[in-house]
Each structure stands twice: as C-alpha cells, then as structure tokens.
Amino acid sequence: MMRSVNFYMPVQVYFESGCVLLHSQQLASLGDRALLVTGRSGAAKSGALEDVCTALKMHRVEWEAFSQVGENPLVSTCKRAGEAARAFGADFVVGIGGGSAMDAAKAASIFAANPQLDESALYDREWQTPALPVVCVPTTAGTSSELDQTAVLTIDEIGRKQSVGREDTFPRLALIDPKYTYSLPYRQTVSTAVDAFCHGVESYFAQNADGVSRMFALRGIELLYEGLCRLADAWEDSARGAAVEVQPQLRDQISEGCLCAGFSLNRCGTCFPHRLGYLLTERYGIPHGTASGAFLPAFIQRAKSCSRELFRPFLKALGEPDERAVCRLLQRFCRTGCTMTAQEVEGCRSRFEAVSNFHRTPGGYTADEAVELLRAMFVK
Incomplete structure (x- = not known):
C-alpha cells in the first residue's frame, strides 16, 4: 500500500557560510525599511548583526534596531516591537538571535500590521491584515524557529508560555550561517x-x-x-x-x-x-x-x-x-x-x-x- 506524505514549508532556506551577504539582494527585495529585532548582546557578539546591516546598506535599505528582547519574550515586548516597526515605517522585520528574538520578530510583524490588535486577542489568530514579511538569522543551533510559523511567547498576566502562528508568520527567508553560533x-x-x-x-x-x-x-x-x-x-x-x-x-x-x-x-x-x-x-x-x-x-x-x-x-x-x-x-x-x-x-x-x-x-x-x-x- 502506498504511504502518504504531507510536507509544506514555504521558507527559502540558505544554509551556508557567508549566506547573509551572498543573498543580500533577496533580503533587500522585501522592502526599503527594516526593523531588526534582537536580544541585548548576542546578535552583535556573533557578528550576525554587523553582516545584516552591511547587507542592507549594500542595497540602500534603511534599518532601525529593537534590542529589548529577553528570554521567553513577553507579549507586551513584542507589541512594543511592532509599534516600533510601524512608527519607523518598516516594510519587513528581521529577527537576529536565538529563538526568543526570532519568535519576537514574528509576533512584532503581526502587531506592526495590525495596530488595533489587543494583546489578549493575539492568540485568536484572526488578525485582519497579514503580518509583515519576516527574515530569520539564527545565532544558536537549537530552536529551529527560522523554519516554522510558530512564535512561543509568555503571556504577561499569567507568566505562561503559549504558541501563536499561522501561514503568514512563516519566515520568507532563513539565513543560517553556523559561524554565528561560534561565540555561544x-x-x-x-x-x-x-x-x-x-x-x-x-x-x-x-x-x-x-x-x-x-x-x-x-x-x-x-x-x-x-x-x-x-x-x-x-x-x-x-x-x-x-x-x-x-x-x-x-x-x-x-x-x-x-x-x-x-x-x-x-x-x-x-x-x-x-x-x-x-x-x-x-x-x-x-x-x-x-x-x-x-x-x-x-x-x-x-x-x-x-x-x-x-x-x-x-x-x-x-x-x-x-x-x-x-x-x-x-x-x-x-x-x-x-x-x-x-x-x-x-x-x-x-x-x-x-x-x-x-x-x-x-x-x-x-x-x-x-x-x-x-x-x-x-x-x-
């Protein structure tokens, strides 16, 4: 009997040395302005932040950084990141870091496109405007958030982790360079x-x-x-x-x-x-x-x-x-x-x-x- 297969992953994945600069044109094709979502230090220490900024500058893409993401990101932090993206006029969001930064980038992309969305309504998965495009650049080898639609966030009021995501929160692009894990x-x-x-x-x-x-x-x-x-x-x-x-x-x-x-x-x-x-x-x-x-x-x-x-x-x-x-x-x-x-x-x-x-x-x-x-x- 034939065995069935069901596999869907609409993410362009590059796993190679130097992939951020090698594929800078594809990164820049997502818009003229980007919000970079990071933790407080890991993205910079790894060299990933510098490479992303260089890639964006090569194609005259303006960027602004939101570097307030901690471990197990709060929904409220992600909403602030979304507000920052909207205020800057970002066309897309780049998550640089471990799972926390990448998950926060996905959530920020939702809030940026849906400023009226209440924090408590996020988990209904019924936001009206599709999330902004997201790019993920991991600096750890563990979470695989760069490959899926899911963002695991901590609900402020109760301190519990819960996942959210739908098809529009899949990253458009995953740029995986193992050298960014060398400083971990x-x-x-x-x-x-x-x-x-x-x-x-x-x-x-x-x-x-x-x-x-x-x-x-x-x-x-x-x-x-x-x-x-x-x-x-x-x-x-x-x-x-x-x-x-x-x-x-x-x-x-x-x-x-x-x-x-x-x-x-x-x-x-x-x-x-x-x-x-x-x-x-x-x-x-x-x-x-x-x-x-x-x-x-x-x-x-x-x-x-x-x-x-x-x-x-x-x-x-x-x-x-x-x-x-x-x-x-x-x-x-x-x-x-x-x-x-x-x-x-x-x-x-x-x-x-x-x-x-x-x-x-x-x-x-x-x-x-x-x-x-x-x-x-x-x-x-």
Missing part, C-alpha cells in the same frame, strides 16, 4: 543542542509523522547525538568553572543536525516533553532545552513500548545497542534540581487538558499521565 558559551551550546535533539526525537516518533519527516528526523538525531556525546567530554570541566571552547567543526555539525531536525519539527510539531518543559522554564527559570530534555528519557521509554517498529531505526541513528546510553547522557545534561509538593503537581493538572502535544505522543498522552510523571520526578 559552552553551556548554552549544550542546552540548545539538547533542544534540537528533542525536536528530532519527538517529531520522529510523533503520530502525525510520515516517511519524509522521519528521514529528516533520523539524520538530525544522528548528527546531534554524536555532537552531544562530544560535548559531554567537557561537561565536568565546565561545572568546575573552566572555560570550554567548542571547535568550529563540531558547531557546524550541530547546526546541520538542528536544520534536519527542524525540517521534521515543522511538519510534525513536538510531543509531551516540550509541553512539560514549559512548566520548568516558567516556574524555575530552567533553560528551555534543558527543561524539555529532562522529560525525554521518559518519552524514549514510552516510544519503545508504543512504537516498536520505529525504535530499531532510532537506535541505528544513535549508533547504540539500546536506549540506556542516550538516557544517561540526557540525565547528565538535564539535572534541574527542581522539587515540587504533591499539591503543586496536582495544581498543574488543568493546564494539561486537551493539549495538542499530548495527542501527537505515541499511544496518546493524558493529563493523568503528566501528573504521574511530574510526581515521580519532582515530589521527594
């Missing part, structure tokens, strides 16, 4: 690589995956797991405060793995580790990749029992005879130190009702199972 500190490199690895594993086993998406996922898993194993050599040195340098060749490999996992992520989305990981980030400030990775060993065990026919190719991609080594590695990287009371865990139950990440999980996943896992992991 070692521990952040590990956390973002774990995030990308989660994308590969979760989307590979997702119930809505197909042969094409799994092909990308397995390649991403192979590259990222090998990269994480090499990163692990310096983990204890880093814990003692030693400066750790990650070789460019290894960073290039991790970036390629992130790209492959991101293609699969765009098709399938994530499963329960990401949804549960939001909780640790919101409450305890655990970095997103570390928070998601903390739940991945439990996910792998579930996939082993619910998706037996997919498990052998997964182990082959890892180059391991069984799942024990990868679970040990994740537990080593993703120790959170978090504890919860039984009452706190029970209080989380309502947020796990009718969650799409759970529906995609092998065998399905319920709020009861989420509460049980949290209790087993964090109630002492």
Whole structure:
C-alpha cells in the first residue's frame, strides 16, 4: 500500500557560510525599511548583526534596531516591537538571535500590521491584515524557529508560555550561517543542542509523522547525538568553572543536525516533553532545552513500548545497542534540581487538558499521565 506524505514549508532556506551577504539582494527585495529585532548582546557578539546591516546598506535599505528582547519574550515586548516597526515605517522585520528574538520578530510583524490588535486577542489568530514579511538569522543551533510559523511567547498576566502562528508568520527567508553560533558559551551550546535533539526525537516518533519527516528526523538525531556525546567530554570541566571552547567543526555539525531536525519539527510539531518543559522554564527559570530534555528519557521509554517498529531505526541513528546510553547522557545534561509538593503537581493538572502535544505522543498522552510523571520526578 502506498504511504502518504504531507510536507509544506514555504521558507527559502540558505544554509551556508557567508549566506547573509551572498543573498543580500533577496533580503533587500522585501522592502526599503527594516526593523531588526534582537536580544541585548548576542546578535552583535556573533557578528550576525554587523553582516545584516552591511547587507542592507549594500542595497540602500534603511534599518532601525529593537534590542529589548529577553528570554521567553513577553507579549507586551513584542507589541512594543511592532509599534516600533510601524512608527519607523518598516516594510519587513528581521529577527537576529536565538529563538526568543526570532519568535519576537514574528509576533512584532503581526502587531506592526495590525495596530488595533489587543494583546489578549493575539492568540485568536484572526488578525485582519497579514503580518509583515519576516527574515530569520539564527545565532544558536537549537530552536529551529527560522523554519516554522510558530512564535512561543509568555503571556504577561499569567507568566505562561503559549504558541501563536499561522501561514503568514512563516519566515520568507532563513539565513543560517553556523559561524554565528561560534561565540555561544559552552553551556548554552549544550542546552540548545539538547533542544534540537528533542525536536528530532519527538517529531520522529510523533503520530502525525510520515516517511519524509522521519528521514529528516533520523539524520538530525544522528548528527546531534554524536555532537552531544562530544560535548559531554567537557561537561565536568565546565561545572568546575573552566572555560570550554567548542571547535568550529563540531558547531557546524550541530547546526546541520538542528536544520534536519527542524525540517521534521515543522511538519510534525513536538510531543509531551516540550509541553512539560514549559512548566520548568516558567516556574524555575530552567533553560528551555534543558527543561524539555529532562522529560525525554521518559518519552524514549514510552516510544519503545508504543512504537516498536520505529525504535530499531532510532537506535541505528544513535549508533547504540539500546536506549540506556542516550538516557544517561540526557540525565547528565538535564539535572534541574527542581522539587515540587504533591499539591503543586496536582495544581498543574488543568493546564494539561486537551493539549495538542499530548495527542501527537505515541499511544496518546493524558493529563493523568503528566501528573504521574511530574510526581515521580519532582515530589521527594
């Protein structure tokens, strides 16, 4: 019987050294004025901001920078960025940085085109005017926000992360140059690589995956797991405060793995580790990749029992005879130190009702199972 494939990703992707300057004409074709959305320092340190500014100047495109994006961007911050874009008369928005900056750029593009849109109405996904075109230039290898339509934002009033997006928030252009990750500190490199690895594993086993998406996922898993194993050599040195340098060749490999996992992520989305990981980030400030990775060993065990026919190719991609080594590695990287009371865990139950990440999980996943896992992991 013929197997079906459903793959859609309307993003022009360039993954190569020097891609920002090489494709400056395509960048400039989006308009005469651009708002550059960045964090406070990463875009400049990486060299990406300078390259984007040079590319725009080459074609007489004016630009203005909005550099107020922090981790887990607030909806209100994104609205201010949208207001800045509108006041400047921006024709398009460029997100330069990690997932926070790129997600904020997507949200800013919505608010810029829809000044009447209330913050609380953003998640209705019914804004009238299409979002401004967005370009993404990542400086980390982890989130893959440059490849999809989704922006994960923190709702000001309740401090919860929630995603928003529709077809007009897909980036028009993704300019991925691994050299922009070279300045990323070692521990952040590990956390973002774990995030990308989660994308590969979760989307590979997702119930809505197909042969094409799994092909990308397995390649991403192979590259990222090998990269994480090499990163692990310096983990204890880093814990003692030693400066750790990650070789460019290894960073290039991790970036390629992130790209492959991101293609699969765009098709399938994530499963329960990401949804549960939001909780640790919101409450305890655990970095997103570390928070998601903390739940991945439990996910792998579930996939082993619910998706037996997919498990052998997964182990082959890892180059391991069984799942024990990868679970040990994740537990080593993703120790959170978090504890919860039984009452706190029970209080989380309502947020796990009718969650799409759970529906995609092998065998399905319920709020009861989420509460049980949290209790087993964090109630002492």
